[in-house]
Amino acid sequence: MNEQPVSHSPGLRAWLGLLVISGPVLLVAMDGSVLFLAMPKVTEALSPTADQSLWILDSYGFAVGSLLIAFGNIGDRYGRLKLLVSGAAAFGVGSAGAAFAPSPELLIAFRTLMGVAGATLLPSALAVLSELFTDPRHRARAIGIFAATFAAGFAIGPVVGGQLLSSFWWGSVFLINLPVVLLFLLLAPVLLREVRAAGTGRVDALSVLLSAGGILLTVYGIKHAAAEGLTVTSVATGIAGLVTLGWFARRQLRLEHPLIDFRLFRDRMFTIAIITGLLPLAAWSAVAYLGGIYLQSVLGLPVLDAALVALPGAAVLTVTCVVTPALVARVGTRAALITCHFCIATGLLLLLPTGVSGGAGWYLASTVIAGVGYGISFSVVADTAVAAVPAERAGSAAAIAETSNEIGNALGIALLGSLAALLFRLQGPDLADTLDETLQIPDLAPAVTGDAKAAFVTGLHAAALTASVLHGTLGILTTRWTPRTLPTTGDGGPGPTTHAGDPGTKPLDEAAGIGRRR
Template identity: 40%
Template sequence: MTHDTRIDAAAPQRAGARAWGALAVLMLPVLLVSIDITALNFALPEIARSLQPTASQQLWIVDAYSLVLATLLVAMGNLGDRVGRRRLLLIGATGFAAASALAAFAPTAELLIAARAAIGLFGATLMPATLALLRTIFLDRRQRRLAVAIWATAFSVGSAAGPIVGGVLLAHFHWGSIFLIAVPVLVPLLVLGPLLVDESRDPAPGPIDPVGILLSMLALGGLAAGVKELASHGLDPLGVALVAVAAVAGWLFVRRMRRVAAPMLDVGLFRVPQFGGALLVNLLSVIALTGFLFFVTQHLQLVEGMEVLDAALVLVPGVLVMIASGLLVVRVVRRVDPGIAVVVGLGASLAAYGMLAALGEDVSVAGIATAFALLGLGIGAAEAISNDLVLTAVPPAKAGAASALSETAYEFGAVLGTTLLGGMLTAVYRATLVVPAGTDAAMADAARETLGGAVAVGEGAGAAGERLVEAARTAFDHGVIATSIAGALLMLLAMVTAWRTLRGTGD
């Protein structure tokens, strides 16, 4: 029996209108941070034309935010437990808005990457605080499950809606507008947060552990950066070294957490199947979601030739399905075992990737919309249940650290979705691209970098340009097929994990 179950059973307290108002306020940073992860997907072609990044820089523009955020989440979650979760949330919101404004007007790819990293720094203060505050606001198990489901749905929907928001903005404004939306979204949080959200912290946090914080940052940051390096450049010395540093730092961190009197993270929680299994399901689900969005948004624009707004609208049905799935699963698990509900939902996500792999180059716009709806059905349910199970596996005082781990899994999923699946797509694209004979050398080099580069140099270049663009689109679709097979295998692994670890975790 989990800690919170005993507390709720002894003294259940049902939340009132103020608590639900606090939830509405706390959803603002959730939506913003998750939108920020994927809103760039539709903007990448325009950013490529404006700033002319290399293929590596393009991946860094996407990943710098998530890399920094993932590196700092555990440290910031622990800091929030100590200094106050609401205080850290408000500080982070202010910094997030300021860094977003800098990104909106970045004149070079390098400065945009730096601004994205700064956004990640402040984003790391937001997410653990919001989920941890829900743990202290909603003490009744059923109310909390609904609140966490709404929170998780907002997170998943924000990621899925990011390209839609980006598409709408890009249809009317400069690409920098996708960052400026942070300012009006966060102002209500800064105004209403102190009024509706009570401060909370760990009542007995123990001394600050700078060594543990540093080791956690080295482990998480080294792993994220190492995986990205290996995905981009193969087995190069830098990538191997980064992963090795991460492994050593992780081992030292676990060893230290087992020995100190007041650990910042109770590593014994990973021996609880519910906790570890929910984290893994969370991670795999987000990899599948962000990887799907990474290549589908490019396919709609650069292969199908759709305008950015029209391409964004293709994803709307899937977003609606994801919202419905995340909320309805709360009712379903009152009668159905949570683990079984997650397995069934992820089966739909497996079918989505299988559908793309089977159709290959023949996939239609309607087929993409259908596949995304199936994906959203499973991801919505999996995220809602897995976040609730992570949170209920720990005592309330450690909610910040547990929330940070849940968000770490999410952000690593975002990084791995673009890094692993995106890197696989790029590798297959380059390996299968057949540059037509007689193509100008400069055009050929641009085409070998990215599909966006091929379209940019091929448009208006006559018959030779058309042949190059067609060859690049064919190679890209080959990459989509390979990536879809990988996505299907990830969903299968998530289903097996849920079946083995999450059954029997209901009320």
């Protein structure tokens, strides 16, 4: 007689542990976007250059994305809870430093520290969560809450920042992190237990340095070219970054335990999933950043009104993220991916009618329609990536999927933001590098003000159109490359694709080697 699996209901400790873990997860996601509406205030207080403004925004995302996989491996070896507590403490220190930073350089440094700390929190939080919920059904529900919390953090970051800025100075967007961090440090040792994974292999330090250095050099070259034009410095730095990334990729193919297993990209479905993790975050972060400046500096809305305009899109994104798993069970992953990209492409096109004299309604409509696509992408990327590979490689697939989200968040501001900055430099009145710096110049003629705002709107349109074309193209590729029917797991969600010789499928956390306690 076959034994029937017994479902063990999680106790109060498990649900309290989930609540405690959700705090840092929400902060990590929220701090990737909380500055979008705050940048005009930051510019007024610290007077950063155009290059520094972009680094203030995306140094955090690059630090998280560059180190996410490395810290996942370190946590496996030395203990997830230990890394989680250390990372939370460092996140608190970085938040306090950023709140009172007296210069752009120090703000960038503290944002980078926050990003390094954030890279320790996400993979460790998921592993500790799996220890709390041992029953697969309850664990799936807990991981769904985890994912929804992360998506909600990205969505509400600008809204929370706008609400705080309506009453307090710009540093308050960082100080709100401290009560959550302190509460976590008090409760985590009581409610959570240590988690390690066996057989993880060593962390290749050179790979960590090559990946982080290659990304930073490449993006610095792009930023410098956008702000200053094509110079020897920008070209040399960009080439050095690309060469470093090439070295990193070649090294991963030779390592027994690579940080990124590039062989997974041979599967078209996996490649689509990872691009779906990266591209929507790139579009969303760039539009949220540029949109915050547009609403405040071009249309002249108070920061609280700008936050309210962004609120419907944030709400749609969050709700879509929550309901998408149930919808996928009915319509399938392929339909969800296609809907994702065409919703984002359509939503971004609605930004093109925006102008200097009006456009808040177009912006709201754009974020609502695109928000459906963003929410879908947040929900299905990890499952789709894992479904495309053999079960024994699910851990690598999940790690790459998480990293694509963070890198996408940073790349959107770096690349699309640099495109907007370049057009402002070429078409603007050439009095300062950014719109906010230009508007702060005393006794500015109305005609010059209008020219500066028009140049910024042109940059916003170019960024939105570029992202829309990329999403439309990816939507078409998805219709051609994605199988019409995908295997499903027992709960109706997408399941790992069957490969010849596979020993079978495993839950995501088991395949990733997490949730094993010593």
